[in-house]
Amino acid sequence: MSNHSAIDFIKTNIADNVGIVSNPSGLEKGTHLSNGIVLTEDIPMGHKLALEDLQQGDRVIRYGQIIGFTKTTITKGSWLNELNIEMPQPPELKDITYKKSETISQPPLEGYTFQGYKNADGSVGTKNVLAITESVQCVAGIANYVTQKIKKELLPLYPNVDDVVSLGHSYGCGVAIDVAAALVPIRTIKHIAQNPNFGDETMIIGLGCEKLRPERLLRDGDRNVNDTILYLQDEAFSGFEEIIDGIMKMAEDHLKRLNQKRRVTCPASDLVVGMQCGGSDAFSGLTANPAAGFASDLIVRAGGTVMFSEVTEVRDAIHLLVPRAENEQVAEALKNEMAWYDDYLFKGLADRSANTTPGNKKGGLSNIVEKALGSVAKSGTSTIVDVVSPGEKIKKKGLNFVATPSSDFVCGTLQLAAGMNVHVFMTGRGTPYGLPMVPVIKVSSNSKLSNRWFDLIDFDAGPIAFGTKTIEEMGWALFHLILDVASGTKKIATDKIGLYNDLVLFNPGPLT
Amino acid sequence: MSNHSAIDFIKTNIADNVGIVSNPSGLEKGTHLSNGIVLTEDIPMGHKLALEDLQQGDRVIRYGQIIGFTKTTITKGSWLNELNIEMPQPPELKDITYKKSETISQPPLEGYTFQGYKNADGSVGTKNVLAITESVQCVAGIANYVTQKIKKELLPLYPNVDDVVSLGHSYGCGVAIDVAAALVPIRTIKHIAQNPNFGDETMIIGLGCEKLRPERLLRDGDRNVNDTILYLQDEAFSGFEEIIDGIMKMAEDHLKRLNQKRRVTCPASDLVVGMQCGGSDAFSGLTANPAAGFASDLIVRAGGTVMFSEVTEVRDAIHLLVPRAENEQVAEALKNEMAWYDDYLFKGLADRSANTTPGNKKGGLSNIVEKALGSVAKSGTSTIVDVVSPGEKIKKKGLNFVATPSSDFVCGTLQLAAGMNVHVFMTGRGTPYGLPMVPVIKVSSNSKLSNRWFDLIDFDAGPIAFGTKTIEEMGWALFHLILDVASGTKKIATDKIGLYNDLVLFNPGPLT
DSSP states (O other), rough: OOOOOGGGOOOTTOSEEEEEEEEEBBTTTOOBTTTTTTTOBBBBBTTEESSSSSSTTTTETTEEEEEESSOOOBBTTTTOTTEEEEEEOOOOGGGGGOOOOOOOOOOOOOSSHHHHOOTTTSSSSSSSEEEEEEESSSGGGHHHHHHHHHHHHHHGGGGTTTEEEEOOOOOSSSSSSSSSGHHHHHHHHHTTOOGGTTTOOOOOEOOOOSSSOGGSSTTTTTGGGGTEETTOOOOOOOHHHHHHHHHHHHHHHHHHHHHOOOEEEEGGGGGGEEEOOOSOTTTTTTTHHHHHHHHHHHHHHTOOEEEEEHHHHGGGGGGGGGGSSSSSHHHHHHHHHHHHHHHHHHHHOOOOOOOHHHHHHHTTTTTHHHHHHGGGGTTTTEEEEEETTTOOOOSSSSEEEOOOOHHHHHHHHHHHHOOOOOEEEEEOOOOOOOOOSSEEEEEEEHHOOOOOOOOTOSSSSSGGGGGGGGGHHHHHOOOOHHHHHHTEEEEEEEHHOOOOOOOOOOOOSOOO | OOOOGGEEEEEETTOSSEEEEEOOOOTTTTBBBSSSOSSSSSTTOOOEEEEEETTTTOOOETTTTEEEEEEEOOOOOOOOTTTTOOOOOOOOGOOOOOOOOOOOOOOOOSSSSSEEEEEEEEEETSSEEEEEEEESSGGGHHHHHHHHHHHHGGGGGGGTTTTEEEHHHHHSSSSSSTSSGGGHHHHHHHHHTTOGGGTTEEEEESSSSSSSSSGGGGGGOOSSSSHHEEEEEEEOOHHHHHHHHHHHHHHHHHHHHHHTOOOEEEEEOEEEEEEOOSSOOOOTTTTHHHHHHHHHHHHHHHHHHEEEOOOOHHHHHHHGGGBSSSSSSHHHHHHHOOOOOOOHHHHTTGGGSSSSSSHHHHTTTTSSHHHHHHHHHGGOOOOOEEEOOOTTTOSSSSSEEOOSSSSHHHHHHHHHHHOEEEEEEEESSSSOOOOSSSSHHHHHHSSHHHHHHTTOOOEEEEGGGGGGSSSSHHHHHHHHHHHHHHHHHSOHHHHHOOOOOOOOOOSOOOOO
């Protein structure tokens, strides 16, 4: 192949001195590009080609930002990757002062709605699920057993309830329960139980002797402890069958109440969307994340709530985020979350180069700076109204930064706790990631993936790379898909098959 | 109730100045004991009563060891608990010098056998299980889905295979993979896959872009990577159905080989028994743990392997364990594991008082010193031949200390990695803990629990408290039960019902 088409590579910003190979088969050595450059070597799809001759130590510019410095002399038309790019130092937090960026305010969006389940606390569910949480992993065997039994024997009798889900986790005992770090997993478990999709009917199975007292998982003013918590060690139960009978009876009461719920028309302002990416490639920051960012802005304009996360993936782009903070307080909170994580990694003897994965590099992301610049694209351009610590719940409508690790399953778990009712997940390399609690819309960054994984991907942002669709068009399409999925009228891939990941807690504290 | 029976309380050691209330209903204020003491208050079962008048600051002695100092004046016949006992300082590791204790060597036991599955590496399985492990949590949805499908569609065709089990975990990506601490979870995942019950046929499902490369989970000299690892991102697969077909084909090959295995007579020296306790009460150290310790000595005399664990539960009794080390090197290794954990807890801002649980205290264990003294009883009296770090495999026959956190599910996960083929689990408060990989024999410390949980407890060590059975008799009975369970002729409670906990890794390193 040595065609001259303009869609062989993409330049993200006028200032860039690298292009991203967009041809699905990559580009071969000797290919003449439309700009006159001849490739000096084979370059795979998603990888960077030098658009200029570069000396050793020259700046490598993508997204109009420095993503590193050349380690050697690079001829134009050559391949730039983690082997010949030196990573720049991260922005020093203390050097970043807050000055609010000027934003062109966009008009509010009116009239967009979805069909949701309204809760007493004002939150809105996109599914009507009976959740069974636990105070400690010890009870997981019984929780899983009884969840299956409820699904089989009781759920069919309550047609307005969508599912029964066990909120299993690895915490609750054998941990230093009184250290400050323990607050993170404890409030995560507590707040997941309050996710809008559970209609304030979450049951709690406790053991009896565990460190994490089940009562700590209750909401303030919860109706009735006896109706919500069951202890396996309760001396009223003689053996396994009686324990199961006890849980089944409790489940019936909860199912009866959930079964009275009906979907009603809700404004798009009731959406709480968790944005996340995982298994990113060089297209993620060109296609999927910008489309998600556009949709994010639409949701915010409609009065809704959007969260983005992944501290180590925004850390290197933090200088671009601070000016987007609503005020000085929010800017400080952003920097504080970065500082907390810097310290956490330092104490764990890890550095930020730990973030990029082998798959990222194979996909063309040379380092965390390049990954971060692409990652923040999913936050769109809205003002950041609040910063939420790991395991805490979102308090304000609009764009929130929810501080989480970048691990897909840990981030998703914390976004559930923050209160998301729709999850949007961008991927370039592909992952079957799914959750039973909240629908996960999977967006591919390239059409090669969505063609191959036709039954695992919900939305293909790939056409943006070839100019056949614009970011704006794809952003609107994704916004409409979010509304349809929230309404239950469109079913996502992992729900059709039943592919679900485990909840994985963030526990910065020690085990004992 | 105010009877005078001698079985109202138990004194563990001649030097003790406290007794343990053994009456199932506790003892009421005013009860006259056989030794003339009159109770000054109600004392619940399992709790300590003062056998002498004590001044403030006096030593409280149980197991012939100091478990603390009185905070106030205590009249004989009063209740001693965490509120009026001050915890002593832990033994300073540097002050403990090694001097081997004199042991009365017991004759080897010959002729005891069980029916097991012999493996090529010399290990012996007690079940014949197809295990499916994963390099990263991302693939858990597909791993769980396909495990169910294999169980339903393929397992019935291979009658000599007992089960198909997914070894799900929370690791593999979003972690600092290059820090020293990462070696612990990585080798744990790798070594669990090599558990004797999987007959060297464990399959590995990888994603493709994760940090933990699936190849790192292979055993040295593993037959064929293509036969053992499947990547979901493999471009050969078009969509979900083809991925599942690929895994099903791989599973068939593995099942065919496993199906050729038959139980054969194996000497008891092929047993590798993991001893653990969880949800302990004051009887654990009187009944269940000493009986397990007796059985442990029998297994060691028969040439077999026993492991005991739980660093924070032996830490305060370490001065009693060091003299039992085979040699100076083993003694140093023991102290090093304690020192590593002291440092880990210190860095995590936790102290050792974090170990005792509300259930322990309710059950009569006032602090970690008292708990530790009861906990080490399950190691019997044998010489400690080796010390194994978390996630490592046992290398020597005989009694091993396998260093793990005390968390039940984390300890069990690490004992699986160490290579146990039978698990013995002592409990006083009660837990439904179970594992699908290896049979878990549940031993209750008191008959009240085993009567109530008649279908969840496998062995009642309670009669020891009332003198109707001796530790020796119960130890022998437990030894025979272990052989029967290892042979598959006796089914344990959690296997009958199907109650299984999750694997929970010990990851001392940070998430990214």
